[in-house]
Amino acid sequence: MMRKYSTYILLFGFPLFGCQTKVVEKPTYEQNWMLLEKDNKALAFDADIHLSDAELTLDKKLFELRKQFLNETEKQKIPLYNSSFNELKPLIEDSKLYKVFQTMPKGGLLHTHSGGVTDMKWVIAAARKYKECYVYDQKDNDKFIVGQLAFFENGKVPQGFVSLDKKLLSDPHFEKELLERLTLKRDKLCTYTNYWIEFEKRFQRINLLLPYRPFFKEYYLKGFQDLAKDKVQHVEIRYVFEELYDFQHGKYPVKKSITDLQDIVKEVQKSDPQFSLKLIYSSFKFLDPQSIEKQLETAFELKKEFPDMISGFDLVADEAAGHSISFFEKNWTALDGLSKKYGVEMPLFLHAGESNSVFNKNVFDTSLLNNRRIGHGLNLIYFPKTMELIKKQNKLVEVSPISNQILGYVSDLRNHPARVLLSNGVQCSINSDDPSVYGYEGLSYDFWVAFVYWELDVKALKKLVFNSITYSSMNDNEKKVAVAHLNKQWNDFIQHTNQSLN
Ligand SMILES: [Zn+2]
Numbered sequence: 264m265m266r267k268y269s270t271y272i273l274l275f276g277f278p279l280f281g282c283q284t285k286v287v288e289k290p291t292y293e294q295n296w297m298l299l300e301k302d303n304k305a306l307a308f309d310a311d312i313h314l315s316d317a318e319l320t321l322d323k324k325l326f327e328l329r330k331q332f333l334n335e336t337e338k339q340k341i342p343l344y345n346s347s348f349n350e351l352k353p354l355i356e357d358s359k360l361y362k363v364f365q366t367m368p369k370g371g372l373l374h375t376h377s378g379g380v381t382d383m384k385w386v387i388a389a390a391r392k393y394k395e396c397y398v399y400d401q402k403d404n405d406k407f408i409v410g411q412l413a414f415f416e417n418g419k420v421p422q423g424f425v426s427l428d429k430k431l432l433s434d435p436h437f438e439k440e441l442l443e444r445l446t447l448k449r450d451k452l453c454t455y456t457n458y459w460i461e462f463e464k465r466f467q468r469i470n471l472l473l474p475y476r477p478f479f480k481e482y483y484l485k486g487f488q489d490l491a492k493d494k495v496q497h498v499e500i501r502y503v504f505e506e507l508y509d510f511q512h513g514k515y516p517v518k519k520s521i522t523d524l525q526d527i528v529k530e531v532q533k534s535d536p537q538f539s540l541k542l543i544y545s546s547f548k549f550l551d552p553q554s555i556e557k558q559l560e561t562a563f564e565l566k567k568e569f570p571d572m573i574s575g576f577d578l579v580a581d582e583a584a585g586h587s588i589s590f591f592e593k594n595w596t597a598l599d600g601l602s603k604k605y606g607v608e609m610p611l612f613l614h615a616g617e618s619n620s621v622f623n624k625n626v627f628d629t630s631l632l633n634n635r636r637i638g639h640g641l642n643l644i645y646f647p648k649t650m651e652l653i654k655k656q657n658k659l660v661e662v663s664p665i666s667n668q669i670l671g672y673v674s675d676l677r678n679h680p681a682r683v684l685l686s687n688g689v690q691c692s693i694n695s696d697d698p699s700v701y702g703y704e705g706l707s708y709d710f711w712v713a714f715v716y717w718e719l720d721v722k723a724l725k726k727l728v729f730n731s732i733t734y735s736s737m738n739d740n741e742k743k744v745a746v747a748h749l750n751k752q753w754n755d756f757i758q759h760t761n762q763s764l765n
Contacts, residue, residue: 303686306686306687306688307685307686307687307688308684308685308686308687308688308689308690308691308723308726309685309722309723309725309726310688311726312722312725312726314721314722314725315757317754317757317758317761318721318722318725318757319721320761321721321757321760321761321764322720322721322722324760324761324764325360325363325714325720325721326720328359328360328363328764329360329714329715329718332358332359332360332715333715336354341354344675344676344677344716345452345674345675346452347448347449347450347451347452347668347669348449348665348668348669348701348708348712349448349449349450349669349702350450350451352702352703352708355708355711355712358711359764360711360714360715361707361708361711363760363764364707364708364710364711364714365493365494365705365707366494366756366759366760367494367707367710367724367728367756367760368494368496368728368749368752368753368756369493369494369495369496369693369706369707369710369728369731370495370496370497370692370728370729370730370731370732370745370749371495371496371497371498371499371692371731371732371735371745372490372495372497372498372499372694372695372706372731373499373636373659373661373692373694373731373734373735374499374501374636374638374661374663374692374694374695374696375498375499375500375501375694375695375696375697375698376500376501376502376503376545376579376696376697377473377500377501377502377503377545378466378469378470378473378503378697378700379466379696379697379698379699379700380482380483380486380487380490380500380698380699381482381483381485381486381489381699381704382485382486382489382699382704383442383445383446383699383700383702384442385485386412386445386469386472386482386699387427387431387438387441387442387445389478389481389482389485390412390427390472390478391427391428391431392428393414393427393477393478394426394428395414395415395416395417395510396412396413396414396426396427396428396472397412397413397414397415397420397424397425397426397427398410398411398412398424398425398426398427398430398441399411399412399413399423399424400423400424400425400430401422401423404423406421407421407423407424408464408467408468409444410440410441410444410445410468411467411468411471412427412468412469412471412472413471413472414471414472414475414478414510416510444464444465444468445465445468445469445700446465446699446700446701446702447461447462447465447669447700447701447702448669448701448702449668449669449671452674456671458669458670458671459581459583459584459670462670462697462700463580463581465700466700473505474505474506474507474508475507475508475509476507476508476509476512476515476519476523477509479507479520479523480523480526480527483524483527484527484530484531486699487527487528487531487538487540488531488534489704489705490704490705490706491531491534491535491538492705493704493705493706493707494706494752495705495706496535496537496538496539496745496748496749496752497538497539497540497541497731497732497735497737497745498538498539498540498541499540499541499542499543499574499612499735499736500540500541500542500543501543501545501577501579501612501614501638502520502542502543502544502545503545503546503579504517504520504544504561504565505517505520506519507519507520507523517561517565518565518568518569521542521565521569521572521573524540524542524572525572528540537744537745537748539737539741539745540572541572541573541574541735541736541737542572542573542574543573543574543575543576543577543612543736544558544561544562544565544566544573544575544576544577545576545577545578545579546558546576546577546578546579547578547579547580547585548578548579548580548581548582548585548586548588548614549580549584549585549586552590552591552593552594555578555591555594556593556594556597559576559594559597559598559601559609560601562576562609563601563602563604563605563607563609564605566605566607566609567605567606567607570607571738574610574612574736575609575610575611575612575635575736576609576610576611576612577611577612577613577614577638578591578613578614579614579638582614582615582616582617582618582623582625583618583620583623587623587624587625587628588613588615588625588628588629589624589625589627589628595611595628595632598633608633610633610634610635610736611629611632611633611634611635612634612635612636612638612736613625613628613629613632613634613637613638614637614638614639615628615629615634615637615638615639615640616629616637616639616640616641616642616643617638617639617640617641617667617670617672618641618642618672619641619642619672620642621642621645621646623642624646626640626642626643626646626649626653627646627649629649629653629658630649630652630653630656630658634658635658635659635734635736636658636659636660636661636734637653637658637659637660637661638661639660639661639662639663639667640653640660640661640662640680640684641667641672641673641680642680643660643680643684643689644680644683644684650684650687650689653689654687654688654689654690657690658690659690659691659692659730659734660681660684660689660690660691660692661691661692661694662679662681662684662691662692662693662694662713663693663694663695663696663709664676664679664681664693664709664712664713664716665695665696665698665701665703665708665709665712666694666695666696666697666701667679669701676712676716676717677716677717679716679717681713681717682717685717685723690730690734691727691730692727692730692731692734693706693709693710693713693727693731694706694709695708695709710724710727713727725753728749728753729746729749729753732745732746732749733746
């Protein structure tokens with residue numbers, strides 16, 4: 264209010280003192296209109312960003328590129344707003360804008376999941392190299408589902424599993440078929456799919472694959488290298504911990520995943536020295552409070568031993584099917600005691616409001632708890648008081664536009680709720696959630712989608728990119744180094760793109 268009033272005074276003079284000697288003219292309609300525009304902009308999430316001349320030049324160029332793209336699709340009568348990401352993917356890849364986004368530094372990927380990171384085509388190619396890798400090719404039963412991959416020792420292969428490599432060699436259609444079973448695509452916006460059932464089947468098909476230590480190491484190395492190539496410098500994974508194993512040694516303690524991941528990060532750093540990783544210990548919303556109590560103990564134990572690797576705690580899975588966040592109230596009230604016991608803090612990074620329903624009130628909890636970031640927060644816009652609180656508490660919403668379309672929450676991406684959050688000043692970042700399950704890699708597609716459908720400018724892009732480091736769970740020192748690196752990358756990007764788009 265104060266700011267509004269001072270703007271008024273600046274623009275039109277002080278009404279009382281000013282009019283003592285002469286009559287002050289009433290602001291014109293146009294002046295009022297301009298003031299409204301200014302006031303609206305001042306509320307937006309990126310109001311504090313001021314662009315350099317070079318950034319303003321790029322802004323004009325990107326605006327033109329988008330205009331050309333939209334004109335061209337219009338000319339060709341391409342139903343841009345009524346097509347799924349999957350249908351548009353080739354068109355996106357051919358666009359000049361996509362090439363620009365591939366070279367844009369993205370900062371951090373704050374919302375992705377273990378098992379959703381690495382290209383599924385690569386998964387099939389890498390898995391078949393292991394002679395101990397098998398695929399289930401029979402009808403689903405209560406133990407296994409068709410297309411499920413697993414490693415077995417010779418002589419211990421359950422019925423219904425066949426050698427993956429042999430199956431791929433003997434059946435030329437099988438690779439394509441398997442890839443379709445490992446990825447979830449929304450082929451058309453108007454067909455019926457039980458998204459969450461299909462989505463969870465994708466994870467079931469690889470969940471016996473990932474804990475096999477030799478494969479685990481390859482999987483994350485490939486995933487991180489691809490992300491680094493897509494200009495992602497920092498990654499935070501909602502990580503579901505499992506005991507790694509191999510046939511020589513058997514099962515390893517849970518912490519082996521962490522030390523192995525640390526080694527993998529060191530390997531990635533050989534080519535991308537700034538690359539960093541944090542893990543958010545994740546469990547499931549469909550479990551009961553007793554199980555979550557045990558999970559929290561494990562999370563605290565791991566965080567005490569690896570305070571730089573474990574950043575917090577989350578509960579995942581379909582919010583419509585699982586328990587509400589408040590169902591676990593006892594677990595949340597126990598957090599202070601656990602913090603004292605273990606001597607570490609355990610902030611929450613809860614998935615909340617991945618829903619279109621007002622009956623899902625999970626976002627309430629995120630404003631009441633020590634919850635640093637909100638996964639999705641799609642229905643936050645229906646609860647204005649909570650939205651205001653989240654904004655005041657400076658908590659970030661992790662937005663994953665393509666995931667939201669594929670899982671059926673948003674069809675026409677112009678109507679994504681994040682647009683309302685951004686214009687109301689709620690801080691957000693752009694994420695890919697489970698790109699490999701959705702049949703793509705990297706973060707460039709999500710930025711493309713946000714830029715084109717939400718009519719963003721360079722100012723908004725810059726804020727989204729820098730938010731992903733500012734709101735990351737890196738400590739202050741790590742952030743300082745990461746921001747310095749990002750700043751340099753960003754300035755190089757502006758300069759190079761301005762030159763190449765001449
Ligand atoms: Zn997620």
